[in-house]
Amino acid sequence: MIVRVKMFVVNLVVVLLMISCKLEQSKITYPYMFKAETNPFVKHIRTADPDAHVWKDGKLWVYTSQDHVPDSTLITAPWHVYNKMDGYHVFSTENMIDWTDHGEILHSKNVEWGLKEGGFMWAPGGAYKNGIYYLYFPHMDKENKFRTGVATSKFPQGPFVAEPNFIEGTSGIDPMCFIDDDGQAYLYFGRMMVAKLSDDMLTLAEKPKRINAGNEKIMEGAFMHKRNGKYYYSYTNHKEEINHGFYSIGDNPYGPFEYKGPVNP
Template structure:
């Protein structure tokens, strides 16, 4: 009996320890973090200690399915993660053909949001209505569920008195809920306690820039300051800006830019801001899987920081993403921290199926790539495996720790002409522990291509 209790207690303690390690493990996301489909306009929320992201879902348009040259969206998925790395697609939660008031062939299920209120989850979404009496344009509807993943039941009619897109809901510390949306300008109003009706006429948040398109409001509170974030076309494409207030409905003071315009010309951006395990994050989108067409987008996240006076420090978008990457998981070098300006490039593994991801291509002897924050942990690895391919005899790659002058971890010969190969070699130096950068460069004739690296 004592033995049984002891082993039972030990098993319980072991399970508890594993759970604590999971909860305390650092986030280590790479961008984009949804790699199975196009996604945009991410609304990120924490429900019961887990992050849920409600994005819009871009699909390629064509005959009978929206405009080929425009945004085409017919449904919504929800994704969730306990660590910002391993994401679960919970499937479709709302589709245009299941909402009574929606024009079924409109393909306009644009940026949504979701909040938890008194045990119910309220999902807000904009789209084109069947009934255009009283004017055209978008309306905003609500669907309600008992779980963050649904099933969501849409209300029979859209919200009265609201016309526009990009709904965002904020619930203040006193329990008052607010709805924000955009239609050229940005609007806000209190919601009734049922979360399904406005409690007052909408008001224009008029302290924001008057020139250029503004849309996509997302409001959050930190230390008594209300931050209203929004995309704004100040020049040619959207950048992310913010304003602050001591009240959820303003007046607001424009403070600055959170993220500059896309360097590759993606016309839109759309954001949400989230605190998770004492770190703030910015969720946004870019057209990673569709660089030639910016109406098919993909969601990203990067860390966000505040200055001592409460100002938001400008976020530089990265491929590397956030946190640490476990050394014993495949390390996608193409989501690099730094890349040489010559003799190295990133390309799709399969141009016909871009969701398979990318590869690092060394085209000459000066090429290199650095991937920061690889966590080796306390147990020392003994070997390294990489997936690579090469064309020329004598091709090889060299892996160093912490930069171009760091200790050599391994040199891996890549036999030519055999396609993609998984090659394993023992490490040639003292096995590392802790967290380090990984520096990889060719050590022989180019080209040589790498899909991923993993330590054993």
């Protein structure tokens, strides 16, 4: 009986904390300004999948997904529990201390081609070209298949307006747009896929190609950057017990890439 009472008290405390947290979040008005002197720098909402850029205004802009999964399920949750991820936010700063949360910039309810139940708004990727800001995002279509959508805005803080259809030829999760020195944009998405984007940044200019990264242990989170003429293709594997972040180096955006191992062993 004592054990049952204790468990009841513990569960009641957890529920009250969750309700309190939701009530606190509901009181926030945007844009919301806060100071970040420790990690994590965002504490007023639960965020994931940061995609960081320094745009032409010199500020650092961080685009994130938002996690609504209850704390009690996070550790043992099967992947489908994360259908509760929804509502992208963007944060900006000039000094890494003073931050602004510009609020929700896109939600599944604004995506015509997506599941009517919503959710499944996972890791986004931002880009800027020709005076327009682009937000590439994964979402499930009405046939329960992951596709890449794209939304646009004239301002880095949005709001972003989603295109009426997903990008044909895409699949999988975690899209990322890389723009090379010559202005050509590439879309990386899913399990080791890449394709040039058309000049409008809204469609693929070619059939997607599979990347040879010199390593098949790739699950998600593909990212591309360029340094001293070399292309760095990085990615994660959450099923790897010791090293989760890996990278490979190549001479062009398509690869092939030479596997270099974990980023931080």
